[in-house]
Amino acid sequence: MTATDKAQLTYVTDTYCIWCWAFGDALREFAEANRDRLSVDVLPAGMLVGERVVPVGQKDRVLEGAERVTEMTGAQFGDDFRAAVREGSTVLDSTVSAVAFWALRRQAPERPLDIAHALQKAWYVDGLDLARPEVLAGVARDLHLDPEQAAQDATDPAVLAEAQAGFERRKTLPVPGYPTLLLHTPAGPKRMGGARVTPEKLTQQFERLMRGEELPAEED
Template sequence: MTARLTYAFDAYCGWCYGFGPALREFAAGNADRIALRVLSGGLFSGPRALPTSAYPHIPGANQRIAALTGVTFGEGYRRALNEGSTVMDSTAAATALIALRRQAPDRALELAGALQRAWYVDGRSLSDVAVHRSIAAGHGLDADAVADEFLAPATRREAESEFREARGLGVDAYPTLLLHTPTGTHRLGGPVSTAAALTEGLDRHLAPTE
């Protein structure tokens, strides 16, 4: 039996960046028995789409994330954070993921990670179409097609629809990993869970009941 999972994340969510390595390891280790969908959330959308300087808690949060998950924040990102003018627009980031995965639907988790590395390592704005061209080229995708999709109003509307879907699933924090079963939808693990812990949780939910 293939288990259906939804990963609700935001490309501008530091905890999602920290969770990424464990989730990718979990997904690779269980590829034969899970179907994983990546759903973007609107953490910094609408009136919350503001420059990084509007969120002074970020550096402290990053220290906790690094300490608890082991991820490294890049020098380019630290420069962008210190400069403070980059607007974190989750709608643009979600639009970019849709544009990228349109060509490679089965690589959505990989492409979500690429978006996060562009920001959290290189400090590049996810509102910049040139960033998405670069990601596309680096992953063997058609950069022109990705750019066209990213700039299309319909793609942005699709991103906003994903935000509503995430809220409809009860997602109120990121990252959230949901397991869909005949008995309902269950949260699996948390932002500091290891791949092994996620697998153990999956095993428990999928174990036959007597």
């Protein structure tokens, strides 16, 4: 099956979406298991922009939320993340993280899920500030990409424009919240998944939608 024959999916996410961190492993396993028949692209959503851009210390119950996510999904959070939340000064800015995503994607357009995961790991495991150039460089190295090129691309106005265009595109899609996984069909985009879904359940949902069936409300 050629790339143009594959089913196309869009993963609408945000680096600072805690439920997206919980969903990521299942999504990547699903995408790998079905790589011969589908392609998943990533769209950073712009969850924290404008007045919502504040230091993490000004957000309520972040660590309690992480504990709840772990209890419900098994997703793990690093000690360095917990320390950064307690210290409180790291500013969570979705424009910064989206610029980082698009800068890295320039070098590896075929690896959007890996890039999204690496950026979330930098925060939810390592507690790092993505606004710092050396952090972006470290993420690039972890992905076996050129760190200097990544840092340079992150300062390119065209990359910022790409991030902002992505935020506008998100507004045109049926996205009730994050994470949202959309399968593009002749009848329009169809929602799949959910933060607690398994790779196997995603495959079942995908196959049903490809047959033209609708998912029950509790599954979309």
